[in-house]
Amino acid sequence: MRTVEVAGRGDIEVRGVQYDSRKVSAGDVFVAMRGGTTDGNEFIDAAIRKGAAAVVTDSLEKFVDLRTQQPELALALVDREANGGRRALAEISSAVFGAPEKRLKVSAVTGTNGKTTTAFLLEQMLKSVGRKCLLLGTIETHVGDVVRESEHTTPESRDVLALFAEGVRAGCTEVVMEMSSHALEQERVWGIPVDVAMFTNLTQDHLDYHGTMGKYAAAKARLFEGVGTGAPRVSVINADDAYGSTMKDAAAGVETVWTYGHRVEADFLARNVVLSALGATFDLVTPDGMREVRSPLFGWFNVDNLIAAMAAAIACGLTLDEAVRCAATIRSAPGRFEPVPNELGITVVVDYAHTDDALENVIGFARRLVGEGRVITMFGCGGDRDKTKRPKMGRVAAQGSDLVVVTSDNPRSENPMTIIEEILVGVRETEVECVVEVDRRVAIEVAIRAARAGDIVLLAGKGHEKTQTFAGGVVAFDDVAEAERVLLAIKAGVRT
Known part of the structure; x- marks a missing residue:
């Protein structure tokens, strides 16, 4: 950590350290730094009101203002260009936690x-x-x-x-x-x-x-x-x-x-x-x-x-x-080629694969595993993330599968159909059968109901995740639970 300047009291008792003003307690050091989407310096005043005993900032403007307005407050200015805020947070935290x-x-x-x-x-x-x-x-x-x-x-x-x-x-x-x-x-x-x-x-x-x-x-x-x-x-x-x-x-x-x-x-x-x-x-x-x-x-x-x-x-x-x-007895992580047990003769697997390379690998293994059966792959791509991999994922999914169901992953702030259209650019380079269903819950049902005994259904992209993120917020969603629901309905002869 490169400290540029210090001011105020130097004889304070530090009880804790925080970078989130909402979690500050009396006696804490508040480390304020500019991040990718927010600037912690905007919350310094809130941290002080909650009892922060000292402030570390990577903003020269805020340092000068605090030095003038609150001369008794313990202050330190760190070099923003040298990532001084995060280094300060790490070094202070190490000291606080022993x-x-x-x-x-x-x-x-x-x-x-x-x-x-x-x-x-x-x-x-x-x-x-x-x-x-x-x-x-x-x-x-x-x-x-x-x-x-x-x-x-x-x-x-x-x-x-x-x-x-x-x-x-x-x-x-x-x-x-x-x-x-x-x-x-x-x-x-x-x-x-x-x-x-x-x-x-x-x-x-x-x-x-x-x-x-x-x-x-x-x-x-x-x-x-x-x-x-x-x-x-x-x-x-x-x-x-x-x-x-x-x-x-x-x-x-x-x-x-x-x-x-x-x-x-x-x-x-x-x-x-x-x-x-x-x-x-x-x-x-x-x-x-x-x-x-x-x-x-x-x-x-x-x-x-x-x-x-x-x-x-x-x-x-x-x-x-x-x-x-x-x-010989080791187990994999949840959501990593995780089978969903059923009595229908269908292999249903949930996997976190969310890059073209990972998707190609799991589809390739599914193909070898299923023998004469078909590979049915359902997947989507995350919003507000690298767009260039979307057609690539569409291409590898289509090249390795007998049926592709393209759906939503975590659209975040993007329009789900815009993401799907970018995936379809790669799918359309092949002749594979493709179904588009923007609702992931419905897409899981479409993929599983399309399967026959001996087929494998790969539900890819979210793996262990228990939520789905849209522009309007986060909702509960679990690929494994949704697959279990569909499989039970099929066994009971029910259309959901």
Whole structure:
């Protein structure tokens, strides 16, 4: 943190730290910074009224005004261009919460696809040998055995460190966390010393924020350089991915760099892979020898996720045999190729795939899994996000499926039909049968009722999510629950 100037009292007692004025209590430091959509400096007066004992601001104008109007208030001005607000938030939070990041071993995973699953798998491996873990991810936060829903993939540093402190109090010794490109770019993870860093892959996503694939990759690469800390001790990098070499270059200061994959030579290499409806079997070649791995996880994508987690687990101190034993009973994350049980002979699967690469992977596996049956894919694309991937997703869905149902995902502020029309540009490059149904609830029913025994229905895009976001607000919505409703109605002979 680069402090430009300080003013006011210097002998205050700090009781807490906040960046949201609504949560300020007496004695808190309020850190005000400009964000992408809001400017925290607009809420300084509200924070002071609630009892803020000190203010850190990245606005020179506000600093000068406060210094004049409230000369007794403890103030600090930080450099906005150097991301001083977020760095200040991280450093003050560390001090307030007793530096919990220094009392935990942190394993972090970044990548477009596979972050959530890889984090879930690594946590299970660590727990299998008695480690008590804190998990921070897209779907859930785990503090030991306590599970709660996550609001963000990677929260602001103040909230991350508060969770770290809770984990320490609960006896956790390990953290497994997802680090999104946004969090790395915005330095929401500033000052967190990562012990083991993992890279899964990089495909087109979030270009509405990063602008180019080069900038997107550079944001991910910061994990391997260290964000306000030294480089990680061990890096685990997907050698099969085109951006693996970029991450290896960024990991120049890392003590041990391991690669993994199944296509090119790597430190952890899957050979003789057999995929089936029962899971995956393969020979894993490692620096510690070769072992046969049997896992209930489906698909090539999960083979990669599992190898990454096994390599990271070994970096964390597990033996190869311990990792192999855990792989035999491991489970995937909710909403990741999650089957919806039924007695109709139809395979219905919910998956979070929301990029063209992820969608192509899950459809490809569904095709191999279903044999002579048909693949029916229902999906949409999120609003207020990268528009260029919409026709690409339409194309890969149509190329791999026998029937495509195009619907809404989270339209947010956009017109749902505008999004659908952009998807259809790619679909129309093929001859596949396509149904358009803007209402996702109805679209799920259309897709499932179109299936016959032996077919597979893939409900893609939202996975674990329990809501749907429109311009008018957020409504409760669960793909799994909707699929269960339709399947029960079909079994009962009812039209809903």
